[in-house]
Amino acid sequence: MRAARIVQLLLLLQTRGRLTAAQLAEQLEVSVRTVYRDVDALHAAGVPLYGEAGHSGGYQLLEGYRTRLTGLTENEAESLFLTGLPGPARELGLGAEVAAAWLKLTASLPPELRDRATRIQQRFHLDAPSWYAEPDDTPALAAAADAVWRERRIHIHYHRWRAPTEVTRTLDPYGLVLKAGRWYLVAAGKRISTYRVSQIRELTVLDEDCRRPADFDLAAFWQSYLDDFDARRHVGTATIRVSPELRGNLVDAVEPAIHRAVEETASAPDPDGWVTATVPVEKMGHAHRLFLGFGADVEVLAPAELRDRITRSVAALARTYSPG
Structure with a gap:
């Protein structure tokens, strides 16, 4: 185990250049003290590795040194x-x-x-797109990827859902993310934002360098974006009763946040097996369509406005489907 870790440490320095003990510890998921011991072992083995103290210091291999320890394990x-x-x-x-x-x-x-x-x-076959959705048409994707890779600024004509719906932007592209079969461009204009690639109507790669921060972490930004997206779209809560039949299939019927909320807040089942729970909801129209779609397996208790809207919809359906 230690030998494999030391080889990994050596390869990290070979591929990434200078790294601090703290950075190596984070990558190897060990303590800084363990990194110090592993570095001592490399010194003892004659590896030309040196360290520099200070804020911009760290460990580094002697320029030109390359290891041949690059064989792959079975896994x-x-x-x-x-x-x-x-x-x-x-x-x-x-x-x-x-x-x-x-x-x-x-x-x-x-x-x-x-x-x-x-x-x-x-x-094994990995299929990225989600169910029940056509894949996006992304004619601008290859050009966006080229700009990201070559660190070139871009100018786009973009269609968005809020007014004004047609906008132009000059952007520094930082990266591309594939989420459930849909491509998103992470780029900076006045601020760092995300753009759905299928909504880019035109994209021109400019002959200007992109100012990409050296410490920008695409994965960390994307996770922060997802967290913020959930916080913004869940604008309230609803109290609902759920049938035992629907509860057993809820994991496949709703998004994880709602399923998780039902399991965390569910009351003890009543004599018929129904539970009462408080769940996050988006805007009233979205919540209305969501719970109405479950028919008689969900009863909305609160808020009153949502219950009233569903009551009116049920009454309209009854009139539509009444005989004669």
């Missing part, structure tokens, strides 16, 4: 073939390159690992 070789998403790669204009890289990687593996990798490809 590592298998995991590489699980990360491939040929559909998104094609959308980015990299389908041929990914296929060629996989061929080269497969050819470089020893026979036993090559067989395991082939079995992984034959037995």
Whole structure:
């Protein structure tokens, strides 16, 4: 275990350059003291590794030093073939390159690992798009990806849902995110924002460098964006009664936040098995459509406005479907 960790530390320094003990500890998921011991072991083994103190210091390999300890374990070789998403790669204009890289990687593996990798490809398939939704049409995706990669500023004509619906923006593109089959561009204008790539009507890559902050973390920004999105769209709560039949299938019927709220706030079941719970809701119109869609398996108790809207809809349905 320690030998594998020391090799990983060495490869981190080889691929990323100077890193502090704290950064290495975070990457290796160990304590800083453990990093110090591993560095001492590398020194004892004759690895040309040196450290510098101070705010901008850290550990670094002597310039030009390269290790040959880059062989793949069985699990590592298998995991590489699980990360491939040929559909998104094609959308980015990299389908041929990914296929060629996989061929080269497969050819470089020893026979036993090559067989395991082939079995992984034959037995597992990753499909990114969500159910019940057509994939986005993203003609601007390849150009956006090129701008992100080459760090070039872009000018876009963008269609959005709120007025004014047609806007133009000059942006510094920071990254692309694939979420449930939909591509989003993370870019900075006056502030860092997200843009759905399918809504970009025109995109021009400018002959200007993009000012991308060196410490920008795309994954951390995206998680923060998702958290903020949930906080903004859940504008209130509703108190509902849920039938035992629906509760048993709720995990597949509603978003995780509502299912989680039902499980966390559910009362003891009544004699018929129904429970009362408080759940987060979006705007009144969305909540009205959501709970009305569950028919007689959900009763809205509060707020009164939502209950009244559903009552009127039920009465209208009764008139529509009444005989004669």
